Amino acid sequence: MGLFGFGKKEKDKMKDGLEKTRTGFWGNILNTLTGSKIDDDLYDELEEQLILADVGGDVAMKLVDALRDRVQEKGLKTGEQAADALRDIIADEMRPETEMALDGHPAVILVIGVNGVGKTTSIAKLADYYTRQGKKVMLAAGDTFRAAASEQLEIWAGRAGVPIVKAGEGADPAAVIFDTVKSATARGYDMVIADTAGRLHNKSNLMSELSKISRSVRKAAPEASLETLLVLDAITGQNAISQAEEVCKALSITKRALQYYRSAGIIPYTALGNKVLFRDDDIRQLLEKHLIKSL
Numbered sequence: 001m002g003l004f005g006f007g008k009k010e011k012d013k014m015k016d017g018l019e020k021t022r023t024g025f026w027g028n029i030l031n032t033l034t035g036s037k038i039d040d041d042l043y044d045e046l047e048e049q050l051i052l053a054d055v056g057g058d059v060a061m062k063l064v065d066a067l068r069d070r071v072q073e074k075g076l077k078t079g080e081q082a083a084d085a086l087r088d089i090i091a092d093e094m095r096p097e098t099e100m101a102l103d104g105h106p107a108v109i110l111v112i113g114v115n116g117v118g119k120t121t122s123i124a125k126l127a128d129y130y131t132r133q134g135k136k137v138m139l140a141a142g143d144t145f146r147a148a149a150s151e152q153l154e155i156w157a158g159r160a161g162v163p164i165v166k167a168g169e170g171a172d173p174a175a176v177i178f179d180t181v182k183s184a185t186a187r188g189y190d191m192v193i194a195d196t197a198g199r200l201h202n203k204s205n206l207m208s209e210l211s212k213i214s215r216s217v218r219k220a221a222p223e224a225s226l227e228t229l230l231v232l233d234a235i236t237g238q239n240a241i242s243q244a245e246e247v248c249k250a251l252s253i254t255k256r257a258l259q260y261y262r263s264a265g266i267i268p269y270t271a272l273g274n275k276v277l278f279r280d281d282d283i284r285q286l287l288e289k290h291l292i293k294s295l
Contacts, residue, residue, distance in 0.1 A: 028053070029086065033079035038071055042079070046086075063089060104225025106138075106184045108192045108217050110177075112210060113231035115198030120149070122231050123193050124156035130191055131160060138187075140180035140194035141166035142173040142213065153195050173197065173209065174216040181220035192224075 050060035141150035157164040165180040
């Protein structure tokens, strides 16, 4: 028995539940490749299957081109060998390019996503994982919108053996997370993992709330590091890109984007020697304006 208390019966049930998804996407790919001759017609059919699975045209082309190179490089001859190669290529694409920055005091992980994708259980898994690594972890019940959300997280906190900070339904999520970060800092905890209300990327008020939460973390502990994990359903498809783009707009802005807005005269700045300085309020107003225009 682990954190989630899964026995053989529960594992078999989960396996059966995942079978439809597994056979749906990958099954069609295997059917295309198994027993087939590797030629241009096969590559065209594979690209079509990937697009039908909502992988996206650009990504489908990239995967097929990578498979062509792998087939030529390794001298692969059968469709089964090509299927194994494609599996490895997809796995490589899914690996993160960089590790999360968890060197702050404390390290804060903000977990976000739409309703029903598994944010709360993901938080429980993270809490258990880092606790096993010897980290002192505290949870923040930042989902003050959904009924009984904090109670559900409290159950998982108990199973993981970590403390939780929560407030009543309808409380300000930014304030809850602010209090948690403050408490973790005062008590010498290594990490805060914060739950948030399920939100859609096309709801401007909820997205603006994310920006407020991000600022509250910085205010509570200037030495904190902040990472944001967007939890997505594995079969979301191209809509996942829209969700990720809007979340990035709400939470941060890249240095390259700031350079563009500065050159275009959209955001004021101050030149100090070889440095260019921006005011936090100007960046925040730019984000809010850009976010509202994009929705």
